[in-house]
Amino acid sequence: xxxxxxxxxxxxxxxxxxxxxxxxxxxxxxxxxxxxxxxxxxxxxxxxxxxxxxxxxxxxxxxxxxxxxxxxxxxxxxxxxxxxxxxxxxxxxxxxxxxxxxxxxxxxxxxxxxxxxxxxxxxxxxxxxxxxxxxxxxxxxxxxxxxxxxxxxxxxxxxxxxxxxxxxxxxxxxxxxxxxxxxxxxxxxxxxxxxxxxxxxxxxxxxxxxxxxxxxxxxxxxxxxxxxxxxxxxxxxxxxxxxxxxxxxxxxxxxxxxxxxxxxxxxxxxxxxxxxxxxxx
Amino acid sequence: xxxxxxxxxxxxxxxxxxxxxxxxxxxxxxxxxxxxxxxxxxxxxxxxxxxxxxxxxxxxxxxxxxxxxxxxxxxxxxxxxxxxxxxxxxxxxxxxxxxxxxxxxxxxxxxxxxxxxxxxxxxxxxxxxxxx
Numbered sequence: 501x502x503x504x505x506x507x508x509x510x511x512x513x514x515x516x517x518x519x520x521x522x523x524x525x526x527x528x529x530x531x532x533x534x535x536x537x538x539x540x541x542x543x544x545x546x547x548x549x550x551x552x553x554x555x556x557x558x559x560x561x562x563x564x565x566x567x568x569x570x571x572x573x574x575x576x577x578x579x580x581x582x583x584x585x586x587x588x589x590x591x592x593x594x595x596x597x598x599x600x601x602x603x604x605x606x607x608x609x610x611x612x613x614x615x616x617x618x619x620x621x622x623x624x625x626x627x628x629x630x631x632x633x634x635x636x637x638x639x640x641x642x643x644x645x646x647x648x649x650x651x652x653x654x655x656x657x658x659x660x661x662x663x664x665x666x667x668x669x670x671x672x673x674x675x676x677x678x679x680x681x682x683x684x685x686x687x688x689x690x691x692x693x694x695x696x697x698x699x700x701x702x703x704x705x706x707x708x709x710x711x712x713x714x715x716x717x718x719x720x721x722x723x724x725x726x727x728x729x730x731x732x733x734x735x736x737x738x739x740x741x742x743x744x745x746x747x748x749x750x751x752x753x754x755x756x757x758x759x760x761x762x763x764x765x766x767x768x769x770x771x772x773x774x775x776x777x778x779x780x781x
Numbered sequence: 782x783x784x785x786x787x788x789x790x791x792x793x794x795x796x797x798x799x800x801x802x803x804x805x806x807x808x809x810x811x812x813x814x815x816x817x818x819x820x821x822x823x824x825x826x827x828x829x830x831x832x833x834x835x836x837x838x839x840x841x842x843x844x845x846x847x848x849x850x851x852x853x854x855x856x857x858x859x860x861x862x863x864x865x866x867x868x869x870x871x872x873x874x875x876x877x878x879x880x881x882x883x884x885x886x887x888x889x890x891x892x893x894x895x896x897x898x899x900x901x902x903x904x905x906x907x908x909x910x911x912x913x
Contacts, residue, residue, distance in 0.1 A: 597895055632898070646787040652895055676794035686793065691784035 501663040501778040502532045503698060507546020508770040510670070510704050510718070510740035511571050518746035523772025525549075526571035527669050527740060529700065533660050537638035540579075541656065541667050542566055546772065547575030554581055562637050564630070564644075565593035566669060567653035568604055576605070577614045585622040590637070594644075594652040595629040602627045630654055648672045648688035649717035657692040663778040666696035666733065669740050674723045675715060681723070681730050693731035697778045700770065701727065703738035706753050721757035729763055736763065739770040788894040789813070792903065802906035805892075808899055810835030810863050822885065822906055824877025835860065842875040847884075859904045862889035866899060872909065884909040 507525035515524035526544025530553075540550060540563040547563075554561060561581045565572055576582070581589050595601045602618065605627070609618045618625065630644045632654070643657040647668055655668035673681060673688045681687045693699050704718040719727070721738055728736040741750055750769055758767060768774075785793075789805065793814045796803040802819035806812055812833045820826050823842065833841075839860065844852040854860055858869035870888045877883060886907040892900040 595896065597897065629896075632896070645784070646895060648787060648791065675791075676798065685783055685785045686790060688787055688790050 501534070501658070501660045501665065503665055503700075503776045503778065504530045504532075505546075505700075505737075505739075505770050505772055505774045506530060506550040507542075507544045507575075508739055508741055508772055509544070509571070509743060510702070512743040513545045513571075513574075514743040518748075519741075521747040521771060522741055522750055522769055525772060526574060528575060529667065531640070531658055531665060533639045535639055537640065538562070539564060539637065539640060539642075539658065542572045542669060543575040543579055544571050544573075545575050545578075548578040548580075551575070551578070551580035551582075555584070558587075560588040560590070560638075562590045562592065564642070564656055565591065566655065566667070567594060567649060567651055568608075569651070569670070570608075572669075573605070573608055576609060577616060582621045582623050582625070587623045588626075589623045590626050590628060592628045592630045592644075594646070594654050596652050601629045643692060645689065645692050647692075648675050650715070653717075655689050655692045657696065662780050664696045664698070665778065666693040666699045666701075666731075668692065668699075668701050670717055671702045672715070672717045672719055673727050674719065681726055683730065687727070687730065690727070690731055693727065693733055696731065696733045698735050698737065698776055699728050699731065699733035700737045700739045702740045703757075704740050704742045706756070709742070721753055722761050725757060725761040725763045725767060728765060728767075729761070733765055735765055735776075736767045737770045737774075737776075738767065741770070785813070786894055786898070786900050788892065788898075788900055792892065796903075802908075804859070804904040804906070805901065806835070806859060806863070806904075807901040808863065810839075810860060810901075812838045813901070819906060822877060822883055822908055823875075824879030824881060830878075835863075842877065844873045844875050846873055858887050858889040859902055862891050862902045866891045866893075881911055883911045 507528040508523045525546035527542045528544050528546030529541040531539040634643050641659040644654040647655040649670045658665045701724045702719045703721040703724040705720045710720045796816040804815040839854040858871045861869045872886045888905045894900045
């Protein structure tokens, strides 16, 4: 399995010279199996270049959305596979308790916010409300679980053979806690991340910022490292960078978090274009 | 232990902040959490009792009507709620694990999660009075 990051920024796209190293596009990632199947995770602004790169390479694209905040769907209208006549595109994401996924997406993919409606796309589009639990897409076994973030939000675990990716780009597992994260089933998202070969996880804030943003649905770098340690993840990628954090700020925050938490696993900042090859263990 | 559903995790976190005594059970009726205000009424910390089956907790506190007759397990509001998936309310006396008798008002509500998943129920307590 091969994972490539096409957008690493949270909340708002933040292009510019100060964010060039880690990237300014909002979240999107690509997962290839060794036999040529592709999953796209989220469709922030990074999905524009990602989608363009797929032209002529695939007969089917599965796009898995974690939730419908703008930084995860703004690239939908510019996702090239949508405009490829007859291309099989499957869009997966959570419904709400009162509205179907298609209706929810249609609120963005319709005038006045966007000129093209979902129903007018020329691709062969199927919208799936993601089931909680395991389902299969080609060689991928996907596990979707509701996780702690405002509004219906899922995290994904993707397995192919013995390789595994856990993807929780927006997640606040420490909501309401003052002490350590709770083991034994009481920490949101932990089962998804357990023993993952690669964990891509929200790490938007430092401790001081978090104090005034409790309940916004995001984690601190230190809580994310704590979460990864509790889960026994083999490698952690800090993700969903705050738009106000330039590259130097991110480096400084990471140094402090690593010094405080001393994680046993490799930890790095997600950067646009970064690729991770997950080998069979 | 299996991962709890997010809605249950959030219910526990909410309960841990409230002064209202709350008792949370899963769809089978197994007790999975009660908060500190409930600990004061039930007479023991949750860390000491831990999770327990419906058969255990339904008799542990010796619920009795005002006239002194025992409340059968299937007549307990939370058990009725799990069966009917509708709210139930009642009042009865219990004997806490600290040996004190307490007269409680209770309201049981089913917990429905996203996609109307049935996740169990919560019981809210209100103490009417106590006897030594």
